Each structure stands twice: as structure tokens, then as C-alpha cells.
Amino acid sequence: MGSGGSVNVRYKYSLQKSENAFKAAVLIQQWYRRHVARLEMRRRCTWRIFQSIEYASEQDQIKLHNFFSYLMDQFTPSSSKERDFISRMFISGESYKEAELEKYCDYESIEVPDSYTGPRLSFPLLPDHATALLEAFQQKQQLHARYVLNLLHETRKHLKQLPNISHVSTCYSEEVTVCGDLHGQLDDLFLIFYKNGLPSPSKSYVFNGDFVDRGKQSLEILVILFAFLLIYPKEVYLNRGNHEDHMVNLRYGFTKEVMQKYKVHGKKILKMFQNVFCWLPLATLIDQKVLVIHGGISDTTDLDMLEKIQRDKFISVLRLKKRKESSRNPEIQAINGESKSSSDTAGNEAAPRLSLQPQSAQAPSTANRLEFSRWLRQTVQEQIDTCRRLVDISESEPEELTYSSMVSLKDVDERCWTHQEEWKQILDVLWSDPMPQEGCRENKVRGGGCYFGPDVTEKFLEKYSLQFLIRSHECKQEGYEFCHNRKVLTIFSASNYYEIGSNRGAYVKLGPDLIPHFVQYQANKTAHMLTMTQRQGFPVALISRVEESAFRALREKLFAHTSALISAFKAYDGDNTGKITLSNWATAVESVLRLGLPWRMLRPQLVRSTEDGMLEYKSWLDDLAMEQRSQEHIQSSLLEVIYRNRSNLETIFRIIDRDHSGLISFEEFQQTWKLFSSHMNIGLTDDGINDLVRSIDFNKDGNIDFNEFLEAFRLVKQCP
Numbered sequence: 001m002g003s004g005g006s007v008n009v010r011y012k013y014s015l016q017k018s019e020n021a022f023k024a025a026v027l028i029q030q031w032y033r034r035h036v037a038r039l040e041m042r043r044r045c046t047w048r049i050f051q052s053i054e055y056a057s058e059q060d061q062i063k064l065h066n067f068f069s070y071l072m073d074q075f076t077p078s079s080s081k082e083r084d085f086i087s088r089m090f091i092s093g094e095s096y097k098e099a100e101l102e103k104y105c106d107y108e109s110i111e112v113p114d115s116y117t118g119p120r121l122s123f124p125l126l127p128d129h130a131t132a133l134l135e136a137f138q139q140k141q142q143l144h145a146r147y148v149l150n151l152l153h154e155t156r157k158h159l160k161q162l163p164n165i166s167h168v169s170t171c172y173s174e175e176v177t178v179c180g181d182l183h184g185q186l187d188d189l190f191l192i193f194y195k196n197g198l199p200s201p202s203k204s205y206v207f208n209g210d211f212v213d214r215g216k217q218s219l220e221i222l223v224i225l226f227a228f229l230l231i232y233p234k235e236v237y238l239n240r241g242n243h244e245d246h247m248v249n250l251r252y253g254f255t256k257e258v259m260q261k262y263k264v265h266g267k268k269i270l271k272m273f274q275n276v277f278c279w280l281p282l283a284t285l286i287d288q289k290v291l292v293i294h295g296g297i298s299d300t301t302d303l304d305m306l307e308k309i310q311r312d313k314f315i316s317v318l319r320l321k322k323r324k325e326s327s328r329n330p331e332i333q334a335i336n337g338e339s340k341s342s343s344d345t346a347g348n349e350a351a352p353r354l355s356l357q358p359q360s361a362q363a364p365s366t367a368n369r370l371e372f373s374r375w376l377r378q379t380v381q382e383q384i385d386t387c388r389r390l391v392d393i394s395e396s397e398p399e400e401l402t403y404s405s406m407v408s409l410k411d412v413d414e415r416c417w418t419h420q421e422e423w424k425q426i427l428d429v430l431w432s433d434p435m436p437q438e439g440c441r442e443n444k445v446r447g448g449g450c451y452f453g454p455d456v457t458e459k460f461l462e463k464y465s466l467q468f469l470i471r472s473h474e475c476k477q478e479g480y481e482f483c484h485n486r487k488v489l490t491i492f493s494a495s496n497y498y499e500i501g502s503n504r505g506a507y508v509k510l511g512p513d514l515i516p517h518f519v520q521y522q523a524n525k526t527a528h529m530l531t532m533t534q535r536q537g538f539p540v541a542l543i544s545r546v547e548e549s550a551f552r553a554l555r556e557k558l559f560a561h562t563s564a565l566i567s568a569f570k571a572y573d574g575d576n577t578g579k580i581t582l583s584n585w586a587t588a589v590e591s592v593l594r595l596g597l598p599w600r601m602l603r604p605q606l607v608r609s610t611e612d613g614m615l616e617y618k619s620w621l622d623d624l625a626m627e628q629r630s631q632e633h634i635q636s637s638l639l640e641v642i643y644r645n646r647s648n649l650e651t652i653f654r655i656i657d658r659d660h661s662g663l664i665s666f667e668e669f670q671q672t673w674k675l676f677s678s679h680m681n682i683g684l685t686d687d688g689i690n691d692l693v694r695s696i697d698f699n700k701d702g703n704i705d706f707n708e709f710l711e712a713f714r715l716v717k718q719c720p
Contacts, residue, residue, distance in 0.1 A: 042547055045601060047477060049550040050498040052595035053557060054475075055445045101275060105268045107149035121147040123154055123230075130198070130227045137186060137220045145265035148223065152272040155226040158233065159279035164307050166237045166284040170512045173204045173235065176286055179507045180208050180472035180491040181241065184215020184253070187523040188494055188505050189224065195519060196507065199228045199236050206284050208472045208491065209241020209294035209430075213252035215494070219261060222273070240280035240311075241294040242430040242448070242473065246270075247316040278312045282429055289514055292470045296432030296488075297460050298450045299440040302425065309422045317427050318448070433474060434488050454484040461487060467514060479506025479520045495522045499549040551605050557593060558606075562621055564592045569617040579614040582607065 112120070118141045119132040133143065143151075168176055177196055182189055197203050207225055212218035229236045242248065249255045258273070259266040283306065284292040291303075431449025438453040445451075457469065468487045475497045481490045495505030501524065509517045558565065568588035572580045580588070585607065586599035607615055 041601075043477075045598065046547045046550040047502070048597055049554050049595075049602075050502065051475070052597055053553050054498075056557075056595065101271070102153075105149055105153065105272050107146050107153060110144075110146040110149070110265065112144050112146050116144055117141070118143055119147070120144075121151060121227075123150065125154075125227055125230050127200075127231055130224070130231055133224055133227055134190075134193075137217070137224070138190065142261060143223055145262050145269065148219075148262070148269055149265070149272060151223060151226055151230075152269070152276055154230055156272070156276050156279060158230060159276065159281075160312075162279075162281050164282045164309060164311055165303065166239075166281045167288075168204060168206065168237060168284055168286045170287055170510065170514075173202050175509045175511045176204045176206060177507055177509050178206045178208060178292055178470055178491055180493040181210035181475075182207070182215070182221055183210055183243070183494045183497065184212055184218035184221060184257070185494045185496075185523070186215070186217035186220050188521075189221055191505075191521050191523045192493065192507055195521065196509075199232050201232065201235060204235040204237075206237045206286070206292050207239065208284075208292055208470070209239045209280075210243045210472060211238075211241070212254040213243045213249060214497075215253075216257065218254045218257055226276075237284050238280055239284055239292060239294055240277065240282055240430065242317065244277040244280055245316050245318060246274040246277070247318045274315060275312075278315045280311075282306060282309075282311060282426060286510060287512075287514060288465075289467045290470060290510065291464070291466055293429045294471060295428070295430045295449055295473045296434055296471050297452055297456065297469070298424075298428040298432055299452065299456050299459075300424065301428055301460065303464055305422070306425050306429065309425060311426070313419075314423065314426050317423070317430055431473075434471075434483050434490075436483065454487070457484045457487050470508070475503055476506075477503045479504040480508065480518055489516060496524055499546045500524055502546045547605075551602075554597075554602075554606070557595075558589070561592050565589065565621065566617070568592050573617075578618050579616055582613060582615055585615050585617065 119129070119136045121129055121143075136143070170176055177192075179192060199205050205228075211221050211225060225236070225238060229238060243252065243254075246255070254273075255270060258270050262269050282293070283303075286292065428449050431443065431446060433443060433446070433449070433451055434457070435451040435453055437451075438455045440450055440452045440456050443449045443451050460466070461468070468489060470489045470491060472491055472493075474490050474492065475494070476490055476492050479492055479495070482488070483490070489508065491506060491508050492503070493505045493507055495503060497503050501522075504520045504522050506518050506520045509519070511517075565588065568591055569580055569585070570576075572584040572588060582603060583600070586603060589599050590597070607620060
């Protein structure tokens, strides 16, 4: 009896102990799930911040294009200096004729000194040359300018013979590897080759554009890819991306990178790259079933038209140059139902003039604003075309026959598309993104291309008997992502794109069955150096690091819109108390920035906690201040304007800076601001501009160093 009671007690004790352990396990599990959920929520918020700011920056690039259009359509220079200034901005993007480009980029006249220890190239290239380039770039060596120009010369000759749409077959190799955006991140390319093997007769690659910008080794990536393209022309295929565009390069870093690495011959190298980019094919078709394009499609994408376009005409897809109708073939004009106007004929017969000022005798009355606007636009355009003709000294020189020109000659009796239609075809395939909703609409988030839905994808695949599309253009956290019922695959190969740990890179392999097989990676030296103890807490630390970088960028965005935010806050502060509710704060911020972010969720990272649930918005905005350097006497509104438009300003500066020295004169700086403030409706006086010029001329040499200019207005978070 006694022993039975003892067993019962022990049983109850054991049962209670097990129950407590089970409850503890459940609590730990619940805590862990909440912890993981919070980390995932933070990760998604951080991702949305990065992506929203990136796309807003691309909108700025389109706005800059509108700025150029404004100059061409409306601005009337008041002096010869302004005329020269505007002409220089437009002429900088013009293409060279064949013989002129050959003469300008004459690599044979460049001597290689005996002291040069880097790789040496001779043509035709061999696999050993590519291996030597890989080893040299791993050791941070630089290829001599002569060899860079020679390589670009040979690459250009090869690309000119290629069709707009390349064709690849898995019959000739075991599989085809498709890589997405690399964006100047050479470590990712090295890792791809390490994991997957170098290009070879049995290893085909398709690189889907955006090789350049953002990263610091864009030039090395291009040299390697062009070398393999020449060595294995039937196994290596390159598509053009939206960043293979000299206007985009001015903003996102490739222009600056080339000029820093090749101070003597950088301008020639840039000009050759600019020409090579416009000869890159626009798409690749694998086994006639999988279409690889950089951006996407639209409801008007026509592969027949895309295949016959003279792609080299579009040096920059962002700038649609109006075709001079007088220079077009009369038969083509007749087909399209066009005729030359008498005004065009008169304009062609007139002697060339440099003046951009309209003659008052020809001007219609300003009472008719529409008629006057049309006359002004036509006059300015005619004068700009005159400047271009004077610069284009080899207009009548015969062009070498290329694949595109032969296609155009062959199909001369077929329908002739307008320049606008051809431009839109290229813009859509380079800039578009898929969306989950049905239909096709303008891509206002990026500012270029369109959003296409699953119904557009389905119709397109059915029309051309395709299985699915592979595109890039968008950073994905896992390096790849399916959408549209797995009919559209996005592949992105630049890991750590926004920040170390922000995303994986990936590439996809297709065999004869065309079933995609993915390989993911992360080229992160920091992660490899961590100890085992550090690795256990690495996800949290990594998310915190990425999150900090995202919020730093977001605070910059907020500061750049200080004036607009104050106006929005005051709309909710009817009694002028200087305080608003946190809910109204979130609504007002979104109404100004329009980034589509969950501001209520982000609020704890941006706003200090308040006891009464009210925010003193003026003191909050004071925290978003510029570091005090040498600009104390400049009006705060001007600082805000500079910071909000600094990317546009940098692009314009690089156009003005003809020798790419990083320096421009006071006068050029003043002209820039006059034009820019006119376009942006910014009220700046000449005295205000002069004060700005003097404040950022740190060494008082009479020139503006743009790198110092940017540094002077860098945003920092003030300590409370």
C-alpha cells in the first residue's frame, strides 16, 4: 500500500515535470516564431525602402530627359554663350561616322611602355588571353588603354554582324546558362565562373544586360565578357540592358569609373563603349521556345519589328531624337503618306546659321499661344539640327553594310515603321516590368517602359509559340522569382546589391528539356570570415546593418523634401500648434514622397516616441539636417533644392565637363543653374547663384570641383 502510493507520487511528479517541459517548449517555439516573423517583417520593410528609392531615382533620370526636351522645345538663348552651352549639351551624345570613329579611337597610335606588366592582347584572341585577363583583374591589375580600344574595335566589328535577336540551341551544348544584372560587381562574375565553369564549346552563356553602373568594376566585366564573346562567338551571347546607355552611365557611375581609370585616353574609350552598346543585340531566343530579354514586353511588342530595327540608331533609349524628315527616302515618305512641307524645303535651302534666336519678322503673334509655341519649337529644333549638321562633317560618307541594314534593304517593300514606333519597341523590352494585375499600363514607378500583366504574357507566348520568358532588370531577394503562372522568370545575378546581405545572386541553367535549374550564391567576404559563434547571430546583425543603410537613405529622401513636408504637416495643424498626430504624420509623408511605404510601421525608426501621441514636426525636421561645412550663409531652401536634384546636377555637370576632368568653370556652373532653375521653377537670383559658387570653390582656383561640391552637401544624422 505504502509502496503503491510512492509510485503514484513519482508518476505525478514525472507527469508534471513533462508537462512543464512541454509548456516551456511551446513558449520557446512561440517566441522563436514571433522573433522570425519580426525579422521577416523588418527584412521586407527594408527591401521596400531600397526598391522604392531606386525606382524614384530612375524617375529622376526620366525627368532629366524631360529637362533636355524642355531646352530643345522652349528655351530661347539670349546670347552666343548660351547658344554654345546648349549646343554642347546636345552634341555630346551624337554618334560618330565610321571613318571618324576609327580615326578618333586609333589604338595603333598608342604605345605600350616596357614598364607595363599587365596582360597583353593580340588578335584573334585565344582562351589563354581570357585566362590572363581573369588573373590580372583578380590581382587588381589594369589593362592598358591600347588593348582596351583594340578589344572594343574588334567587338564592335563582331556585333555589327549579329542580328537583333540571337538564336541559341541546346543541341550544341549540354546546357545554356543565363545570367542577369551584374552592375559592375566583378566578384559575382568570378563566383559564377568558379561554380559553373568558364565559357567553352560545351558551356554556353547568355548575359542579359546591365553589366555596368553602380558597382566599381564595370569596365573589367565588359572586357572579360567581350573577350569571351570574340573567343567563343557561338557560345557567348550578350543582350543590351537599360544601363547600356550613355545617358544612364552619366548618372550611375560608369562614365566616372572609366575616366578615373584612364585619365589620358578615357574619353576615347567612353566613345567606343557608347558605340558598342548601341550594337548589342536586343534579345536571345533559346531553342525557339524561351525568349530572353532584359526588361519585358508590352501589349504592342512585335518580334518581327524588333528583328528588323536598325538598333544602332538608338544610342540612348532615353532620348528620342526626332528624325529629320527631309533626309528620309522620298519613296519611304510616300509609303507612310508623308510629304515635305514648303517650310522644310526652304529651311534646307537656307544657308546654315549658328544663331538660335528666332527672327522677329517671322514670328506669329503672341496672342495665339498655341501657334506661337509651335513656331518657337520648330525654330529651336531647326537651329539645333543646323548645329548638328555643322558638327557632323562626314554626313555623306557611305556606311558599311551590317546585318540590320541588310534586313532593312531586304524588306524595303514591306511596311515601314516610324521612328517613334521603333523607339517604343526598344524602350519596352529594356525598361518594362511584370505586374500581377491584368492589362498593360505605363510604368510610372520607373518612368520608362510599361507594366504588363499575365494576360499580356499569355497572348505574347501564344502568338510566338513560346514556353516562357526570362528577364532581369529587377533585384530579387533570392536572386530569382517566377510570376504570371511561372511563365515569366526574373533572374538577377548581382548579390548584395543594396547592401551586404540584402539579397542573393542567381543564375539559371537550361538543358534540352528547358526545365530551369537555379544556382544561388552570395559573394560576401565578410560572411566567410565570421567565427561559428558570430555566425549564429549573423542574420540579426546582418538585417540590422542592411536596415540601418536603408533608413539612412530614407532620411536623405525626407530631408530633400523638407519644404513640401512642412506644407503637408501644416495642412493637419489648423491651430498652428506645431504638432500633429502620428497618424497624420504618416499620411502627410506618403502624400509628399509617394514611395508606397508602410509609414506607420516605419515610424519607430524615424520618429522618437511621444507620450501624448503628438509629434512636434518642426523639431523632427531639424534632426534631418545637413552637416555644417562652408555653406552656412546659403539659404536653406537652396540647400534643399541642391540635395533633391543632386543626381540630375551631376549628370548635367558630366555633360558640360567635356574633358571629364571633374572641373567646370564658374560661368558654366552659372549657366547650368540658370537653365535648371528655369526648368524647375526655382526662384534663384544671380546673387544667390554667385554666393553658391563662391562657397563651394574651396581652393579658390576659379573652378568648381564637382566631387567637392557633392561632398559639401552630404546629409548626416545629427546627434540629439
